[in-house]
Amino acid sequence: MNATYKYFRDIYLGVTTVSLGMWITFRHFFMPTITVQYPREKLIYPPRARTELRNAIESCNGCLQCARACPVEIIHIETAKAQDEDNAGNMPDGKPRKLLVLTFDVEMSKCVHCGLCVEVCPTESMHWNNEHEHVTFTREELMRHWATYPPEEVRRLQERDEILKAEKAKQAAEAAAKKAAAGDQPAPKPVSKPAADGAEKPAQPSAAAATPAIEKPAKPESGDGTDSPQKENGKEKA
Numbered sequence: 001m002n003a004t005y006k007y008f009r010d011i012y013l014g015v016t017t018v019s020l021g022m023w024i025t026f027r028h029f030f031m032p033t034i035t036v037q038y039p040r041e042k043l044i045y046p047p048r049a050r051t052e053l054r055n056a057i058e059s060c061n062g063c064l065q066c067a068r069a070c071p072v073e074i075i076h077i078e079t080a081k082a083q084d085e086d087n088a089g090n091m092p093d094g095k096p097r098k099l100l101v102l103t104f105d106v107e108m109s110k111c112v113h114c115g116l117c118v119e120v121c122p123t124e125s126m127h128w129n130n131e132h133e134h135v136t137f138t139r140e141e142l143m144r145h146w147a148t149y150p151p152e153e154v155r156r157l158q159e160r161d162e163i164l165k166a167e168k169a170k171q172a173a174e175a176a177a178k179k180a181a182a183g184d185q186p187a188p189k190p191v192s193k194p195a196a197d198g199a200e201k202p203a204q205p206s207a208a209a210a211t212p213a214i215e216k217p218a219k220p221e222s223g224d225g226t227d228s229p230q231k232e233n234g235k236e237k238a
């Protein structure tokens with residue numbers, strides 16, 4: 001190959017490849033940016049993204065469905081029955097609150113983000129909050145406490161609940177004992193049901209009376225055995 005030709009060809013290739021590279025770079029000045037300047041800028045996740053778990057505790061009715069659905073059993077809920085004195089208010093759907101959610105703790109360090117607790121929650125209080133910054137310095141900080149009752153109030157309400165449950169169990173036991181005592185009395189005689197025309201139905205014959213007696217064939221007298229040979233399995237027995 002001619003040396004002069006090779007010289008100018010190399011110059012041509014150098015200029016065109018650098019121009020092409022610079023053109024690709026230059027194009028990006030006019031394209032929408034994809035990267036974000038984290039942490040000053042943050043991405044908005046799609047609505048169903050499993051980001052960080054949250055519970056809107058005011059909407060939680062304490063049904064325990066999320067705790068039952070959790071495959072790693074990291075949701076711990078304690079409830080107490082709401083009484084009139086608690087003024088527990090209403091749920092977001094307008095129905096009166098029946099249970100007080102005393103504790104609602106989630107061990108987020110063990111969460112596998114399966115989303116089952118969100119799926120089963122009937123009040124949609126369990127949800128993803130479209131954030132992901134749950135980095136902490138210790139594992140204990142990843143324990144989420146979403147109930148708002150102070151510890152002494154939790155103890156008081158638990159004790160009250162225990163007392164009420166014991167009273168209810170006592171009342172149920174007394175009612176059962178009364179029922180059992182009433183069951184010892186002789187049962188009232190059944191009254192025969194009148195027929196449609198007012199006449200009493202004749203008494204049904206008993207099964208034994210309705211079944212005709214079957215005469216059993218007389219047992220052959222034991223002789224020399226030649227008259228009535230015994231059969232077993234289709235073979236004559238001597």
Ligand code: SF4
Nearest residue numbers: 070111112114115117
């Ligand atoms: S997302 Fe986490 S807390 Fe909810 S059920 Fe799955 S593992 Fe349990």
Ligand code: SF4
Nearest residue numbers: 060061063064066121
């Ligand atoms: S399933 Fe929902 S409403 Fe029921 S206890 Fe869990 S968070 Fe509360």
